[in-house]
Amino acid sequence: MNQGLVSIIFIVAMLGLMGLGMPMAFSLVLTGAAMAFALDFWDTQLLAQNLVAGVDSFPLLAVPFFILAGELMNAGGISRRIIDMARAWVGHIRGGLGFVTIGAAILMASMSGSALADTAALATILLPMMRSQGYPMHTSAGLMAAGGIIAPIIPPSMPFVIYGVTTNTSISALFLSGIVPGLLMGVGLIVAWRLQLNKFTVVADERLSIGQRLVATGKAFWAMLMPLIIIGGMKSGVFTPTEAAVVAAFYALVISFFVHRELTLSGFHDVLVRAAKTTAIVMFLCAGAQVASYMVTLADLPSTLAAWLGPLIDNPRVLMAVMMITLVLIGTALDLTPTILIFAPVMLPIAVKAGIDPVYFGLMFVLNGAIGLITPPVGTVLNVVAGVGKLRLDEVIKGVNPFLMVYLFILTLFVIFPQIVIAPVAWMR
Amino acid sequence: MSDSTNPGSSGFQRWSERAMALCLAVMAAAVFLNVVLRYGFGSGVAASEELSRLLFVWMVFIGATAAYPMGQHMAFTALLTPLAKRPVALKAMSRLVHALVLLSCGLLGWGAWQQVVIGMDSRSVVMAYPTALLPLPAFLCAVAIGAMSFWNLLRGEVIDLGHESEVE
Amino acid sequence: QDIKPRLIRFGYGLNEQSNQGRAAKVFSEEVEKASGGKMKVRAIGAAALGPDTQMQQALIGGAQEMMVGSTATLVGIVKEMALWDTPFLVNNVKEADALLDGPVGEKVKAKLNEKGLVGLVYWENGFRNLTNNKRAVTKLEDLDGVKLRVMQNNVFLDSFKTLGANAVPLPFSELFSALETKAVDGQENPFNTILSSKFYEVQKYLTVTNHVYSPWIVLVSKKWWDGLSKDEQKVLMDAAVKSRDFERADTRAEAAKALGDLKAKGMQINELNPTEAARMRDKLTRVNAGIAANVGMDLWNETRSELEKLRARK
Numbered sequence: 001m002n003q004g005l006v007s008i009i010f011i012v013a014m015l016g017l018m019g020l021g022m023p024m025a026f027s028l029v030l031t032g033a034a035m036a037f038a039l040d041f042w043d044t045q046l047l048a049q050n051l052v053a054g055v056d057s058f059p060l061l062a063v064p065f066f067i068l069a070g071e072l073m074n075a076g077g078i079s080r081r082i083i084d085m086a087r088a089w090v091g092h093i094r095g096g097l098g099f100v101t102i103g104a105a106i107l108m109a110s111m112s113g114s115a116l117a118d119t120a121a122l123a124t125i126l127l128p129m130m131r132s133q134g135y136p137m138h139t140s141a142g143l144m145a146a147g148g149i150i151a152p153i154i155p156p157s158m159p160f161v162i163y164g165v166t167t168n169t170s171i172s173a174l175f176l177s178g179i180v181p182g183l184l185m186g187v188g189l190i191v192a193w194r195l196q197l198n199k200f201t202v203v204a205d206e207r208l209s210i211g212q213r214l215v216a217t218g219k220a221f222w223a224m225l226m227p228l229i230i231i232g233g234m235k236s237g238v239f240t241p242t243e244a245a246v247v248a249a250f251y252a253l254v255i256s257f258f259v260h261r262e263l264t265l266s267g268f269h270d271v272l273v274r275a276a277k278t279t280a281i282v283m284f285l286c287a288g289a290q291v292a293s294y295m296v297t298l299a300d301l302p303s304t305l306a307a308w309l310g311p312l313i314d315n316p317r318v319l320m321a322v323m324m325i326t327l328v329l330i331g332t333a334l335d336l337t338p339t340i341l342i343f344a345p346v347m348l349p350i351a352v353k354a355g356i357d358p359v360y361f362g363l364m365f366v367l368n369g370a371i372g373l374i375t376p377p378v379g380t381v382l383n384v385v386a387g388v389g390k391l392r393l394d395e396v397i398k399g400v401n402p403f404l405m406v407y408l409f410i411l412t413l414f415v416i417f418p419q420i421v422i423a424p425v426a427w428m429r
Numbered sequence: 430m431s432d433s434t435n436p437g438s439s440g441f442q443r444w445s446e447r448a449m450a451l452c453l454a455v456m457a458a459a460v461f462l463n464v465v466l467r468y469g470f471g472s473g474v475a476a477s478e479e480l481s482r483l484l485f486v487w488m489v490f491i492g493a494t495a496a497y498p499m500g501q502h503m504a505f506t507a508l509l510t511p512l513a514k515r516p517v518a519l520k521a522m523s524r525l526v527h528a529l530v531l532l533s534c535g536l537l538g539w540g541a542w543q544q545v546v547i548g549m550d551s552r553s554v555v556m557a558y559p560t561a562l563l564p565l566p567a568f569l570c571a572v573a574i575g576a577m578s579f580w581n582l583l584r585g586e587v588i589d590l591g592h593e594s595e596v597e
Numbered sequence: 598q599d600i601k602p603r604l605i606r607f608g609y610g611l612n613e614q615s616n617q618g619r620a621a622k623v624f625s626e627e628v629e630k631a632s633g634g635k636m637k638v639r640a641i642g643a644a645a646l647g648p649d650t651q652m653q654q655a656l657i658g659g660a661q662e663m664m665v666g667s668t669a670t671l672v673g674i675v676k677e678m679a680l681w682d683t684p685f686l687v688n689n690v691k692e693a694d695a696l697l698d699g700p701v702g703e704k705v706k707a708k709l710n711e712k713g714l715v716g717l718v719y720w721e722n723g724f725r726n727l728t729n730n731k732r733a734v735t736k737l738e739d740l741d742g743v744k745l746r747v748m749q750n751n752v753f754l755d756s757f758k759t760l761g762a763n764a765v766p767l768p769f770s771e772l773f774s775a776l777e778t779k780a781v782d783g784q785e786n787p788f789n790t791i792l793s794s795k796f797y798e799v800q801k802y803l804t805v806t807n808h809v810y811s812p813w814i815v816l817v818s819k820k821w822w823d824g825l826s827k828d829e830q831k832v833l834m835d836a837a838v839k840s841r842d843f844e845r846a847d848t849r850a851e852a853a854k855a856l857g858d859l860k861a862k863g864m865q866i867n868e869l870n871p872t873e874a875a876r877m878r879d880k881l882t883r884v885n886a887g888i889a890a891n892v893g894m895d896l897w898n899e900t901r902s903e904l905e906k907l908r909a910r911k
């Protein structure tokens with residue numbers, strides 16, 4: 001069996017089948033089947049077994065639970081209260097609703113793990129307000145999209161769970177690694193928003209008294225406890241990341257039902273159905289990817305690729321730069337989850353060979369993939385904002401560009417100075 | 430909710446939604462129970478993990494089956510967009526895709542069926558459920574999606590280009 | 598000699614550098630040598646072929662030829678395998694070897710045949726020992742209130758509950774972080790695992806309890822085995838026996854070294870004295886009765902009398 005040949009079969013079959021427009025899960029199954037043939041490992045039972053094995057994993061249960069928590073936050077009024085609170089504090093300053101968006105995006109990111117749920121909530125509530133106050137729609141929409149992708153970086157995070165399971169990296173460590181970069185993304189957005197402000201003529205909110213602000217904060221009190229429970233519970237050992245997800249969902253359920261009283265039983269049923277459907281689509285892809293990645297492991301593709309990369313292995317920073325550029329290009333066309341499932345198991349062993357810290361690499365990988373959610377032509381988060389705001393996709397793309405530049409700058413910064421990511425993790429652990 | 434073209438599928442959609450919601454609720458309850466038992470009482474139920482994993486597998490395959498006729502599975506259709514104005518070529522490409530999906534379902538279904546047969550004779554470690562319950566949903570899902578893609582292949586159903594994945 | 602060219606895919610769970618990996622390599626070399634290079638073993642570690650349960654089903658279905666794995670994960674297929682989960686069944690490795698390689702071990706192995714598997718030999722995973730962060734366990738009462746992670750398996754759960762610990766089931770994948778964050782106080786595993794999983798970083802006390810002897814078992818797909826010639830089967834059996842002898846010696850040397858390393862890493866180590874071990878064993882009568890009922894009274898009684906014979910001999 002020739003490893004080079006198997007590598008070529010992997011790349012050609014996968015790209016060819018996906019390019020046809022076939023559902024990715026099935027493209028990956030057929031890719032796995034083709035490799036099984038080449039590896040002399042042919043048996044349909046192995047295909048079926050691995051399809052199931054891709055889902056049959058306890059840590060992956062965090063995915064439906066975090067999605068459920070996010071859906072409950074939106075349905076039970078938690079997201080709205082957080083936005084109200086942010087508005088009470090900074091709504092009155094010039095360009096205030098932009099800062100409200102950024103603040104709410106960070107707060108919601110510390111409770112939910114999915115970029116799409118957060119973006120949808122932000123855009124649904126804030127875009128109409130910004131429209132009525134005369135903000136330019138394309139820039140506002142771009143800000144929503146850019147703010148939404150902080151969700152998978154600040155813990156909890158669904159993509160970190162999938163990355164951790166796929167590559168066998170500690171999910172708790174990945175979660176901790178996201179805190180500082182996530183906050184830096186927020187800072188970057190503030191700067192980028194501030195720089196564009198002068199071009200706007202907008203109405204600001206009325207300045208509220210401290211009393212009114214405290215009332216809004218009080219209403220968001222229960223919501224604000226959620227990140228403390230998740231991070232605090234995980235750090236103090238009350239529960240593991242998977243359990244943290246289920247605790248978050250239960251907490252959101254209790255708040256929605258008994259404190260905010262905004263969720264009905266039938267509403268709860270709808271939330272369960274939505275979360276289950278979203279999960280099924282993501283996880284079916286995990287299932288298909290497991291069929292291909294089983295064969296990738298057997299063929300030891302990372303070694304072949306590492307051999308092809310040759311001298312780069314001795315130069316971790318250049319290697320990192322090359323891989324990041326590759327990922328940005330992949331991200332233009334591919335969603336975050338398939339990027340993780342397909343490329344992380346191939347790239348991580350190469351990075352480890354070059355001596356790159358696996359947690360740092362995980363953060364960079366997911367951050368890069370998250371940025372891919374707002375790069376054209378295929379940018380799922382862009383679609384959500386365009387859909388919710390009834391805008392044309394090219395308007396959103398135009399508006400997101402400045403923020404995209406900031407994110408790419410941050411990414412470059414992390415490649416040059418990995419310590420910005422690594423040091424805080426070491427300190428927090 | 431259901432805009433499916435397959436007759437009789439709205440009944441399945443409704444049933445599948447109930448089943449998925451139930452799976453998710455029980456999974457969450459089982460895992461939560463163990464957190465409470467461990468933290469509050471220093472004990473736990475051994476079956477919790479096994480039960481929630483089994484339900485998770487069922488939920489995913491039921492959901493994947495229900496999502497197929499709605500065209501909700503993640504697909505990369507950008508390269509097909511230029512074909513939008515050339516119906517004959519698009520139809521041919523669509524037929525190819527349906528045939529390939531049918532092929533994967535055939536392989537998966539056959540493999541899963543063999544595992545179901547084997548699994549009748551062994552039991553899970555904790556709950557002692559027949560191991561066949563794990564590959565069974567994969568088998569049913571492969572059969573159902575295979576049948577739908579076969580139907581689409583016969584009719585030359587054009588694949589949906591406007592669709593973008595809806596989850597992340 | 599009737600030997601055809603064969604490719605044997607041999608899966609195992611640990612990595613290549615582990616005792617499992619070394620023994621798999623010995624097996625593979627022995628097979629190649631004895632078959633004149635015709636039979637080739639491709640040993641694939643690190644669970645790349647899936648966890649034990651997945652490989653078992655692949656073997657039964659004939660999609661994979663061989664594997665080595667834990668007997669505990671086979672209980673769902675052959676209930677008699679639960680015999681090896683019995684706490685304090687054997688007192689030392691000598692008894693373990695005699696029991697596993699003797700008529701009782703053969704009888705349990707033979708049960709695999711009707712389920713599509715063939716068991717060749719038992720390897721050693723090792724005696725399981727207890728670590729925790731609360732106190733050195735010197736007597737039965739020291740287990741009281743220790744929040745102890747056990748495998749998701751009712752025998753282990755019941756056993757440690759009966760002994761007074763707060764036994765909580767948790768997947769191995771979550772164990773390190775649970776110990777690190779003090780979600781649980783302790784766990785139990787062989788020395789080699791305690792060392793390789795770096796539990797010494799998050800655990801203070803190690804008590805040499807030797808409470809369960811865990812074997813591994815080398816399995817062959819029966820579907821595939823039945824198609825082999827007598828000569829080919831003999832090549833595999835002989836190589837398996839050689840790999841077993843190597844593996845046990847290697848594992849024992851490694852365990853002794855691991856214990857030393859754990860001490861050097863700063864773990865406080867004590868040995869449970871025989872009187873206390875006997876008290877624990879007595880406390881577990883009810884759990885043992887359950888195991889006996891599960892594996893069948895005949896097998897249970899045969900095991901007891903076999904052990905009595907062994908103990909009388911010395």
Ligand code: NA
Pocket residue numbers: 108109110111112113114150151152153154155156157
């Ligand atoms: Na988050």
Ligand code: NA
Pocket residue numbers: 331332333334371372373374375376377378379380
């Ligand atoms: Na993109």
